[in-house]
Amino acid sequence: MVDVARRAEVSAMTVSRALNGSRSVSAATREKIMSAVEELGYVLDLSAGALSSKKTGFISVLIPSFNNSNFSETVQGISEALASEGKQILVGYTGYDQQREERLIEAMLQRRPEGIILTGGEHTARARHILQKTSVPVIEMWDMPAQPIHHSVGFSHAAMIEDLVARLVFRGYRRIAFIGGDESGDFRGIDRRRGYERAIETLGLPRAHAVPLGVPPISIKHGGPAVIRLIEEWPEVEAVICVSDLCAIGVIMECHRQEWHVPSRLAVAGFGDFEFSRYCFPSLTTVSVNCTEIGLQTGKLMLRATGGSAVIDPSCFERLVIPHSIIEREST
Amino acid sequence: MVDVARRAEVSAMTVSRALNGSRSVSAATREKIMSAVEELGYVLDLSAGALSSKKTGFISVLIPSFNNSNFSETVQGISEALASEGKQILVGYTGYDQQREERLIEAMLQRRPEGIILTGGEHTARARHILQKTSVPVIEMWDMPAQPIHHSVGFSHAAMIEDLVARLVFRGYRRIAFIGGDESGDFRGIDRRRGYERAIETLGLPRAHAVPLGVPPISIKHGGPAVIRLIEEWPEVEAVICVSDLCAIGVIMECHRQEWHVPSRLAVAGFGDFEFSRYCFPSLTTVSVNCTEIGLQTGKLMLRATGGSAVIDPSCFERLVIPHSIIEREST
DNA sequence: CTGGTGTATGATATCGATAACATAATGTGT
DNA sequence: ACACATTATGTTATCGATATCATACACCAG
Numbered sequence: 001m002v003d004v005a006r007r008a009e010v011s012a013m014t015v016s017r018a019l020n021g022s023r024s025v026s027a028a029t030r031e032k033i034m035s036a037v038e039e040l041g042y043v044l045d046l047s048a049g050a051l052s053s054k055k056t057g058f059i060s061v062l063i064p065s066f067n068n069s070n071f072s073e074t075v076q077g078i079s080e081a082l083a084s085e086g087k088q089i090l091v092g093y094t095g096y097d098q099q100r101e102e103r104l105i106e107a108m109l110q111r112r113p114e115g116i117i118l119t120g121g122e123h124t125a126r127a128r129h130i131l132q133k134t135s136v137p138v139i140e141m142w143d144m145p146a147q148p149i150h151h152s153v154g155f156s157h158a159a160m161i162e163d164l165v166a167r168l169v170f171r172g173y174r175r176i177a178f179i180g181g182d183e184s185g186d187f188r189g190i191d192r193r194r195g196y197e198r199a200i201e202t203l204g205l206p207r208a209h210a211v212p213l214g215v216p217p218i219s220i221k222h223g224g225p226a227v228i229r230l231i232e233e234w235p236e237v238e239a240v241i242c243v244s245d246l247c248a249i250g251v252i253m254e255c256h257r258q259e260w261h262v263p264s265r266l267a268v269a270g271f272g273d274f275e276f277s278r279y280c281f282p283s284l285t286t287v288s289v290n291c292t293e294i295g296l297q298t299g300k301l302m303l304r305a306t307g308g309s310a311v312i313d314p315s316c317f318e319r320l321v322i323p324h325s326i327i328e329r330e331s332t
Numbered sequence: 333m334v335d336v337a338r339r340a341e342v343s344a345m346t347v348s349r350a351l352n353g354s355r356s357v358s359a360a361t362r363e364k365i366m367s368a369v370e371e372l373g374y375v376l377d378l379s380a381g382a383l384s385s386k387k388t389g390f391i392s393v394l395i396p397s398f399n400n401s402n403f404s405e406t407v408q409g410i411s412e413a414l415a416s417e418g419k420q421i422l423v424g425y426t427g428y429d430q431q432r433e434e435r436l437i438e439a440m441l442q443r444r445p446e447g448i449i450l451t452g453g454e455h456t457a458r459a460r461h462i463l464q465k466t467s468v469p470v471i472e473m474w475d476m477p478a479q480p481i482h483h484s485v486g487f488s489h490a491a492m493i494e495d496l497v498a499r500l501v502f503r504g505y506r507r508i509a510f511i512g513g514d515e516s517g518d519f520r521g522i523d524r525r526r527g528y529e530r531a532i533e534t535l536g537l538p539r540a541h542a543v544p545l546g547v548p549p550i551s552i553k554h555g556g557p558a559v560i561r562l563i564e565e566w567p568e569v570e571a572v573i574c575v576s577d578l579c580a581i582g583v584i585m586e587c588h589r590q591e592w593h594v595p596s597r598l599a600v601a602g603f604g605d606f607e608f609s610r611y612c613f614p615s616l617t618t619v620s621v622n623c624t625e626i627g628l629q630t631g632k633l634m635l636r637a638t639g640g641s642a643v644i645d646p647s648c649f650e651r652l653v654i655p656h657s658i659i660e661r662e663s664t
Numbered sequence: 665c666t667g668g669t670g671t672a673t674g675a676t677a678t679c680g681a682t683a684a685c686a687t688a689a690t691g692t693g694t
Numbered sequence: 695a696c697a698c699a700t701t702a703t704g705t706t707a708t709c710g711a712t713a714t715c716a717t718a719c720a721c722c723a724g
Contacts, residue, residue: 001711011674016712024672041465046442047388048710050379051679066408072398076425088422088443093408110378111420133373220611249611256613276608279552279581281588333680343704348682356702380680383709666724674717683708690701 001044007036019044050112057087059302060108061117064096065217070272070291071119074141077295078117078302085303087114094119096185096216102127109134114306117298121145121152122187137305137312141298143188144321150312151305153298153320157188158195160287160324164241164269165199167326173239173267176200178210179226179251180243185215189243192271196241209234218243223250227266228258238267239332245270245277245286252280252331267332282330294322333376339368351376382444389419391634392440393449396428397549402604402623403451406473409627410449410634417635419446426451428517428548434459441466446638449630453477453484454519469637469644473630475520476653482644483637485630485652489520490527492619492656496573496601497531499658505571505599508532510542511558511583512575517547521575524603528573541566550575555582559598560590570599571664577602577609577618584612584663599664614662626654 005012010029018025018033025033036042050056059082063071079089090111094101102124108116115136121143123131131138131149138150145152168176180186181193193210200208211230213222223242227250230237242248248270255262262268262282270277273288297320337344342361350357350365357365368374382388391414395403411421422443426433434456440448441462448463449471455463463470463481470482477484500508512518513525525542532540543558543565555574559582562569574580580602587594594600594614602609605620629652 012710013675013712014673017673020712024670026672029672043438044442045444045710047379047382047444048679049712051383051681051710052712054679054712056379066398066404067401069399069401069404072401072404076398079423079425086439090420091411091423093411106375107418110376112377112379220607246607249608253611253613275552275578276581279585280612281585344680345682345705346703349703352682356700358702361702377680380709381682383680383711384682386682386709668723669721671720672718674715676713676715678713679711681709683706685705685707687704688702690699692697692699694696 001042004033004036004040004042007040008032016049054112056112056114058090058111058113059087059115059117059306060090060092060105060111060113062092062094062101062104062108063119064094066091066093067217069274070289073291074295074298077292077297078299079295081296081299082302087303098122098124098127102130105130115139115302117141117302119143120187121148123149135312137302139298139302139305141294143191144319148317148319150314151301151318151320153294153301153318153322155289155294155322155324156195157191158198160271160289161192161195161241162199162202163324164271164287164326165196166203167328168239168241168267168269168332169203169205171267171328171332173332174205175207175234175236175238176205177230177234177237177240178208178243179223179230179240179247180213180218181210182212182214186213186218186243189213189216189218192243207234209237213243213247218247220246220250220253223247223252224254224257227251227254231260231266239263239269240266241269241271243271245272245274245284248284248286248331249274249276249280252282252284263330263332269332273327278329285329285332286327288325288327290322290324297322333374336365336368336372336374339372340364348381386444388444388446390422390443390445391419391447391449391638392422392424392437392443392445394424394426394433394436394440395451396426398423398425399549401606402621405623406627406630409624409629410631411627413628413631414635419635430454430456430459434462437462447471447634449473449634450481451475452519453480455481467644469634471630471634471637473626475523476651480649480651482646483633483650483652485626485633485650485654487621487626487654487656489523490530492603492621493524493527493573494531494534495656496603496619496658497528498535499660500571500573500599500601500664501535501537503599503660503664505664506537507539507566507568507570508537509562509566509569509572510540510575511555511562511572511579512545512550513542514544514546518545518550518575521545521548521550524575539566541569545575545579550579552578552582552585555579555584556586556589559583559586563592563598571595571601572598573601573603575603577604577606577616580616580618580663581606581608581612584614584616595662595664601664605659610661617661617664618659620657620659622654622656629654 092104181189277284424436513521609616
């Protein structure tokens with residue numbers, strides 16, 4: 001930068017100002033600087049700037065996995081929302097593992113992010129402790145945590161499934177089962193399952209029956225065995241709600257194989273509105289969660305949270321609930 | 333760090349060494365330092381370290397989009413390969429747009445990455461120029477570029493499709509069409525289409541017929557209209573190869589709707605071996621590209637490239653071809 | 665003509681670590 | 695017992711920008 005300054009016959013400080021778009025640089029000077037930059041092929045070093053300005057321009061984002069298009073879309077949404085301010089995302093994969101999440105948080109903090117975005121509201125005690133000591137804003141997204149650390153943006157998984165059950169009942173189904181939600185580690189799944197159980201009770205339905213799926217990541221292949229087990233355990237079942245569209249698609253494909261007609265033998269509903277769900281045969285009834293939207297909102301909230309005062313103010317913690325919708329298709 | 337040093341009664345330099353795992357710190361001193369770190373809740377600042385050591389620990393990765401599970405898997409692979417060395421990925425989305433790629437490259441360089449990973453071998457002239465001036469290694473992945481900048485890791489798209497055509501011919505299909513590969517911007521698609529055309533010629537088949545799809549991202553919804561157009565234009569067609577599994581799935585679903593039996597009326601093959609392709613009905617014949625593997629290999633190559641000498645040595649540029657395989661399923 | 669206001673620029677210290685070199689303490693072979 | 699290697703630690707300068715305060719000059723109202 002000093003070389004550029006020399007060439008443009010100004011001070012390094014003026015170069016810095018010109019490159020950062022400060023208004024108080026005259027047009028003539030700015031032009032001289034820009035051509036010096038061009039001639040020397042100079043590239044600004046943000047990491048040095050980060051040190052002195054104490055603003056790295058990084059936002060850490062931890063997601064369970066990238067192999068789930070929901071999370072990928074969310075990340076893309078966050079990224080787009082932050083790009084306008086030149087912020088860069090640092091992504092980490094927890095692999096649905098809280099220990100790994102804890103380690104990632106520690107690693108991320110060494111990069112001095114201006115904010116941290118986590119997926120879900122369940123963390124190790126140590127992770128919570130570390131985050132509470134930190135002076136950067138934390139956003140938990142996807143699930144609405146019972147005890148938010150700071151801000152949260154998400155869906156009420158239980159409420160969504162309750163809506164879905166109600167819709168199925170409205171369509172005339174009474175014996176409704178659930179696939180998914182293992183006790184050991186699938187927090188989102190468990191939330192949804194609780195919603196299912198509550199809805200069954202509230203609506204006065206005869207029986208709740210859930211087939212657990214094991215720990216995430218849940219994929220298409222889990223659907224087949226689960227539906228076979230379900231039919232064995234509860235032959236009278238009329239409809240099944242799956243913890244995710246992936247699983248539901250697996251269920252539908254197994255039904256094709258077994259020649260159980262969907263929806264007359266078994267109605268199937270999923271969760272997440274994956275792209276394929278609209279095009280598969282029969283097309284899948286599902287709860288549509290706007291993943292890009294949650295990303296955009298999270299990103300915007302992060303900009304607000306980092307833009308304002310340096311202090312974390314508990315009275316300003318936001319709690320954004322992103323609306324969902326039930327999409328009824330051929331499978332119910 | 334000075335506070336920690338004072339508390340542990342050593343110098344800052346020793347603290348630095350201890351935290352970076354230098355061997356030449358005695359066990360007793362290390363322990364004193366670690367407990368001081370713990371007591372003070374000190375967190376190392378890598379951005380400061382980056383400035384003085386000139387090693388940021390960042391690798392930039394530019395991909396077209398995250399909404400394609402192939403690229404997501406690749407990124408996850410890269411991330412895993414680099415995590416072992418504590419390197420952090422900086423992701424950017426080009427949206428299949430070279431101008432945007434160029435801007436992203438410039439923005440990334442300001443973060444002083446130790447390496448740059450690009451998707452594909454087609455870039456703007458200015459982007460090439462910028463990358464050539466830069467002293468960090470560049471890896472182009474996915475496509476094997478005609479003029480690689482430095483290293484490349486990928487598949488030969490043309491060769492893969494040639495294999496696929498040959499396999500279809502072996503199965504007895506003669507009238508084979510192709511869907512995808514628009515002239516304006518879909519470089520990967522064009523590569524595949526050229527492979528198709530060459531194979532048709534080499535194998536002495538009666539006719540090559542391609543239905544273009546428009547610019548990426550290609551999704552399921554593009555398949556339906558394309559297959560309808562295909563059947564109109566070439567009613568005698570027996571098999572169709574789609575530029576991607578997503579498109580092929582759209583084709584299959586449209587065939588269900590039109591009651592064109594797959595594969596007896598029309599055989600369908602795709603590209604990419606998406607998870608769904610294994611479970612859809614009929615299950616899809618496809619070219620399996622190991623996306624995680626390409627990511628892992630790219631990541632490892634990057635570690636080699638950044639680990640060695642500081643100079644970029646053209647004689648050491650690697651060109652890794654990742655093997656593919658044809659997976660025959662019910663759709664052909 | 666004077667004081668006040670604003671704009672454009674410069675000088676210096678500093679952000680928090682590490683590289684490079686220096687030094688002290690310990691061991692090792694002959 | 696001595697030179698020499700090895701290990702453990704400290705000192706100082708530096709990485710490349712920006713914050714902060716200082717300064718110079720132009721402009722305008724009274």
